[in-house]
Amino acid sequence: MIKIDFRFDQNYIKQLVGKYFLKYRCDELIFTNSVAQFVELYISDKVFSLENLQELTDYFGYNTDVAILKFIEKKEQCVYEKQVDNFVHKKIKQVKIVNENQKMYIRNKIEYDIFFTRAIIFILDDLEEICFEKDTLFFSEEIIVNRGHNLINVLGKSEQFMETMKEEKDAKGEYFREEIILS
Amino acid sequence: MGTGFKGGATNYHSILDNLPKVSSIYKYQNGLFGNPGNKYPIREIVSTDHINASKVFYDLLAYGGIQTSFVKGKYSGIKTVMSDGTVVTYRKITSTENSPAVEISIRNSKSPGSLKQQKIHFIEGKL
Numbered sequence: 001m002i003k004i005d006f007r008f009d010q011n012y013i014k015q016l017v018g019k020y021f022l023k024y025r026c027d028e029l030i031f032t033n034s035v036a037q038f039v040e041l042y043i044s045d046k047v048f049s050l051e052n053l054q055e056l057t058d059y060f061g062y063n064t065d066v067a068i069l070k071f072i073e074k075k076e077q078c079v080y081e082k083q084v085d086n087f088v089h090k091k092i093k094q095v096k097i098v099n100e101n102q103k104m105y106i107r108n109k110i111e112y113d114i115f116f117t118r119a120i121i122f123i124l125d126d127l128e129e130i131c132f133e134k135d136t137l138f139f140s141e142e143i144i145v146n147r148g149h150n151l152i153n154v155l156g157k158s159e160q161f162m163e164t165m166k167e168e169k170d171a172k173g174e175y176f177r178e179e180i181i182l183s
Numbered sequence: 184m185g186t187g188f189k190g191g192a193t194n195y196h197s198i199l200d201n202l203p204k205v206s207s208i209y210k211y212q213n214g215l216f217g218n219p220g221n222k223y224p225i226r227e228i229v230s231t232d233h234i235n236a237s238k239v240f241y242d243l244l245a246y247g248g249i250q251t252s253f254v255k256g257k258y259s260g261i262k263t264v265m266s267d268g269t270v271v272t273y274r275k276i277t278s279t280e281n282s283p284a285v286e287i288s289i290r291n292s293k294s295p296g297s298l299k300q301q302k303i304h305f306i307e308g309k310l
Contacts, residue, residue: 032291056278167223
């Protein structure tokens with residue numbers, strides 16, 4: 001069995017609770033609420049980059065370009081001019097991480113057990129939420145951005161994964177999601 | 184976001200505005216272009232001039248959309264957002280050697296019609 005784990009480090013994310021979410025920078029959200037490749041998060045005195053970039057990865061038995069969602073602290077100060085500021089200026093009350101586990105069975109024997117982070121939701125002190133979600137299409141570098149309430153309900157279903165499993169000989173797929181609340 | 188609509192179009196096109204023309208040139212069945220690739224929904228279109236074919240395919244499918252370029256990642260590329268929310272992405276270089284690709288994401292599309300999410304690799308070869 002092959003096990004791959006791309007989940008965010010909870011302990012690392014937990015440091016954000018209680019800090020001030022100043023703004024996020026991304027492509028201009030005019031026509032859709034999705035942006036390509038990355039969003040920069042300005043939280044208190046640090047800048048983080050939420051990136052969804054393609055890497056050559058084993059995708060259920062085939063090496064191909066898979067978009068991997070990562071949350072990293074940005075060390076260099078460079079500004080991408082085409083991006084725009086989206087101001088928040090609120091304290092982070094909680095952070096919710098939505099992890100997904102995709103399993104592939106061949107003739108009822110588990111062959112792939114894949115874990116990754118589907119979304120990160122910031123819950124602010126006035127209970128407004130900001131959600132950054134990895135597109136459910138495995139090669140897509142899009143990040144879907146939403147602001148509002150109960151955003152766990154707007155996350156896309158992993159239909160493409162289930163369709164991929166249907167096309168595989170003798171295969172069965174299933175997926176689960178877990179919500180981790182950091183406060 | 185850019186200075187106008189892709190290809191010099193006078194209005195903002197949806198994916199359904201362009202689909203009839205593209206599907207009349209390239210094999211299109213059950214919402215998918217070309218032939219099955221190595222993993223669903225990866226598809227393949229074989230052409231003797233596959234680099235040019237990939238660009239022509241992208242230009243036709245994304246005509247009248249709003250195009251931007253990537254700034255990060257291993258493989259540079261361009262993406263076009265159509266008026267319905269469909270995102271069409273083009274990469275000349277991918278991890279598959281000598282095979283450009285067009286990606287179609289309909290996650291945010293209000294009206295994709297029969298079109299499905301897919302990635303189309305262009306392969307050099309005889310038809």
